[in-house]
Amino acid sequence: MLYVDWFTVLGVVDRVSSPSSTHVLASIRDTDLAECVEGSRGCSYWFRVSSVSVPVKLPSRRLYSTGASVEIISPCQPQYTVKLTLHCRSHYQHCMYRWYRDNIELHGQTTETIIISLPEQTGHYQCSLSIGPNVYFYSSDICPIRRIEKPSASMKIVSPQEPLYTGDRVTIQCNIPEYTDWTYVWYRDNQQLPSETSETITISLQDKAGQYQCHGKRTCWPSQSYPSSYLPISGIDLPIASVRVSPHGLLYSGESVTLQCDISDYTDWTYRWYRNKKLQSSGSPSKIITPLSDQVALYQCQGRRTDRPKSSQRSVSLHISVTDYQPKATLSSDKQDILTGDSVTLTSQPGQCL
Structure with missing residues (x-):
């Protein structure tokens, strides 16, 4: 069974419990407004009285009980703009409005909508409405309005x-x-x-x-x-690798030479050797080439490691070539006719490169 209380805006007329959605008021004035509230269910019934009679049985007309609320109607939330239009939303018509910011009344703001500027007018907004002079019976919840900065990348x-x-x-x-x-x-x-x-x-x-x-x-x-x-x-240059050869100077067919790879930074390199830009071997920082007659080519080296930097630059190519002419030494004596028992002086002279 539903029990309701009956009262008017200006005061309680007859507050009793009733098992039905209608109630007979003992006395009522013309143009009074009565309300029926269903306990915690929150619905409302409003009645306009057209004449004075005792008793009066009032038919009901159901409306919503949301009261008033402040909402942003332009632009959409959140507030990234400079101008905002606020609307005091209500299901009642022909009302008078009052606006408040931070609990202070905004004098001169008596319309259903107001326009505010951000960020100067940020704050907590609230509106109230009435159906007659000095009769304010609904205030909205507080609506915080603040300007939100755009996200930064x-x-x-x-x-x-x-x-x-x-x-x-x-x-x-x-x-x-x-x-x-x-x-x-x-x-x-x-x-x-x-x-x-x-x-x-x-x-x-x-x-x-x-x-x-x-x-x-x-x-x-x-x-x-x-x-x-x-x-x-930006990137910094990788460590530099370079190749040196030993022995120096002219190289001849049949000789052996040793190539040494030097890298400017770090010590934990694994070395790679390239012959005519093709990978030949990995491991040691030195490489022995023999015989030279079969190994004429361009040689490069490069370092690899586990940590950064994972590699060095590849070295400038070193050209290993073999000299075609190999000089021969000549032997001469100080005597032309030599007999057994004679003493002679032998002289060796190195050949000349052409």
Whole structure:
């Protein structure tokens, strides 16, 4: 069984419990407004009285009990703009309105909608309404209004760890702290990269070093983020390798030479040797070539290691060649006719290179 209380806006007329949705009032004035409230269910019934009679049985007409509320009607939330239109929402018509910011009445604001400027007029807003002079019977909940700054984009290098080296492939990420439906816009040296729209991009430092920047775009508010700061991305040169040969000078067929690979930094290299730009062997920093007649070529070396930098530059090519002419020594004596028992002096003279 439903029990209700009956009362008017200006005071209780007859507050009793009734088992039905109608009740007979003992006395009532013309144009009074009565309300029926169903306990915790929160529905309301309003009645307009047209005449004075005792007793009066009032037929019911059901309306909503939401009262008043402040809502933003332009633009959509959250508030990234400068101007906002607030609306005092109610299911009642022909009302008078009052507006409050931070519990202080805004004099002169007596319409259903008001326009405020951000950020100067941020605060907690509330509206109330009445059906007659000085009769305010509904106040809205407090609606906090503040200007929200657009999200700011930031950038970071995901991989590899710095320092970066020439030839590295670098993955960069554009971070925007709010929302997930961004389309990302990338720039290198202030030139947009139209093919890049993802949160992360991968570039080669061999030919794409430069100043990078990003920001986000989306369909709803905020339609874009603030751009990130510039992130300079460049690589330092890899350690330099060089090849030296021993012995120095002219090399002749049948001889052996030793090549030595020197790399400027670190000591944990594994060495690779190249002959005419093709990998020949790995391991030792030195390489012995013999016989030379079969090994004429261009030689290079390069270092590899586990940690960064994982490789050195490849050395400049060293040309190993064999001299075609090999000089012969000549032997001469101080006497032409030599008899047994004679003493002679022999002289050896080295040959001359042509």
